[in-house]
Amino acid sequence: MSASELGPSLSQAKMPASSGTLQPMDLRPWEALLTLQSVAQRLRLCQDASSNLQILLAAAAPVIGAESLVWLPSESHLPFHCVGSVSWPQADCARLMALISREHDWLRNPTYLANQPEQTCWQREFSQVHQVLALYLSEHKPLGWLLAINKQGGTRFRRTDTALLLPFLGLIRFYHHSTDRLQELRDLLFGFARSLTAAIDAKDPRRSGHSERTARIAVVLARQLSLSSADLGEIYLAGLLHDIGKLGLPETLLRKPGPWSIEEMRRFQQHVNIGYTFLADLHLLRNILPAVLHHHEYYDGSGYPDGLRGEEIPLIARIVAVADAYDALSTGYYDIPALPIAEVEQRLVNESGQKWDPQIVQALLAARQELLAIRPGSVGQSFCQHMEQALQHCLTAEDVPRHAIQDSMQELALELGDSQSVSASPAHDASDTASGTWAD
Incomplete structure (x- = not known):
């Protein structure tokens, strides 16, 4: 609204001048x-x-x-x-x-x-x-x-x-x-999330690194879908914390080798509800709760916990679901070895529309080269790419965590110090081998 819109009484107002005449x-x-x-x-x-x-x-x-x-x-x-x-x-x-x-x-x-x-x-x-x-x-x-x-x-x-x-x-x-105070709060929030992620890795060491990779993969997919910088930050957090509910499961279940019984599978599936309960009272994390609760819903409605289908499943959950599956298939889970990337992509394409949102699967295929940089053992080849991306996001998107460059440096140090230690600790996802459904 401008001054001219205030009406003639104000726009034509007069005030006395020293000479006694009225001036605008x-x-x-x-x-x-x-x-x-x-x-x-x-x-x-x-x-x-x-x-x-x-x-x-x-x-x-x-x-x-x-x-x-x-x-x-x-x-x-x-x-x-x-x-x-x-x-x-x-x-x-x-x-x-x-x-x-x-x-x-x-x-x-x-x-x-x-x-x-x-x-x-x-x-x-x-x-x-x-x-x-x-x-x-x-x-x-x-x-x-x-x-x-x-x-x-x-x-x-x-x-x-x-x-x-x-x-x-x-x-x-x-x-x-x-914005400075907000960034400090965000840094604290990301630090909190990464601490919880480390606790998950400690409880189920066979899956060490899975949450971090899922978070990075999910951000790549979100960027392909042209989501905002604010959305990227939330999706990164959702990837880090999607399995937070596993902290409420017994280690004997998480570390059990081989396939699980039906009862064990049902107990395991409760991790999404447990995770939701863990985070429900944290106001700053309210936007990632749908991903924590619904990242095991399938596009055809056959997933859990609520049997949502299609776009009933929140977008953030659909993105994390594809990122989760991609990392599990490409790094191996439990006694099932890792698949070659070509087979991983083909499997996701075959299951598109059944388990996964077809649009997100297409985004994954479009980001093929960028995703290769996130897999264990590929740090050396992709270090320059990691640094370039980290610098870009730190300078242009406030919602991307400041530790992105530090993470890349740590990964490079790990590879230079012991190149086998990076590739020898892939993430693992449990699965029901009889039904072929995800347990993660």
């Missing part, structure tokens, strides 16, 4: 307030930082009548953001950073106004700049600068424009602070 009231503070309310409702902490900054800049530019608004982060590896008619190539970031750093003492005065840039270095460096209003933002450390470039209509920036920009700068500060 400056409605820009009202417009700024309404814009701030609208922007605050649109910002999402789970959304990537670039989208939120674009929303902020696009909303603030017309409030002060700037041709362009630029957010220039103090860390040079981060991209700067620009909205408006003045073009700022990303390649200009370093030059812009150098100019703004040397042109003003920001610690003494966080506001800078240059209405005659021809008298400074601005016009010599950037010919498109005619006026500059810059505000400096810090929070225990430098965060960056908010720059208003060129006043519309050929007029000049005023100090009152600074007052109009300050609330938007405060919103940027709040967003940075909140």
Whole structure:
């Protein structure tokens, strides 16, 4: 909503001037307030930082009548953001950073106004700049600068424009602070999840590494399906914790070699309900509960625990189910040896529409090369790929855990230290060999 939409009584408001005549009231503070309310409702902490900054800049530019608004982060590896008619190539970031750093003492005065840039270095460096209003933002450390470039209509920036920009700068500060705290909370959550995963591996060592690989496979499938970065984080957690209910099963059952009896199978199948109960009271994990409970549902309705079919099965559960099966078949489970990848893929295709969502199976086939990097024993060949992916996600998707690079380094160290130790501890999934159904 703009000031003009407030109705004629406000848009035509008058205020007394010193001369006794009535002058139009400056409605820009009202417009700024309404814009701030609208922007605050649109910002999402789970959304990537670039989208939120674009929303902020696009909303603030017309409030002060700037041709362009630029957010220039103090860390040079981060991209700067620009909205408006003045073009700022990303390649200009370093030059812009150098100019703004040397042109003003920001610690003494966080506001800078240059209405005659021809008298400074601005016009010599950037010919498109005619006026500059810059505000400096810090929070225990430098965060960056908010720059208003060129006043519309050929007029000049005023100090009152600074007052109009300050609330938007405060919103940027709040967003940075909140996302930092949110990332700390996410790191804690991922650490908690990985600790539980280690406990599962300790209880059933024949399946060591299965949950971690399932999580990574599930993320690859989700990316193929074009899910959001927020979804990727939840799917990673779902893969890590899909078997958490096994902590409530006796070790004698989990470590029993060979096929299980019908009664043992029924007892084992309770792990999905146990896992759901374990996590049900953790509000932050509420979105992964469907995967924990339903990753053994089959597309034709023959799975457990509820016999859901087709799209009745939550998407996150369908993704984890295919990732779970792929890892089990390709690494071996109990007394059944690992299958060659070609046979694994063919089996999943044959069971598509019966056990697995056909769309997710197609996503798996499309990601064939990427999935090969996740299998045990393939760390060396795929290390560069792991690093590239980890860097990409850490820099562009807040929801991907920060330990991704550390994991790759640890895997490489394991391979270099004892290449057999990685390939000699494949994950195992129990199965009912008589019926051919998954026990995992």
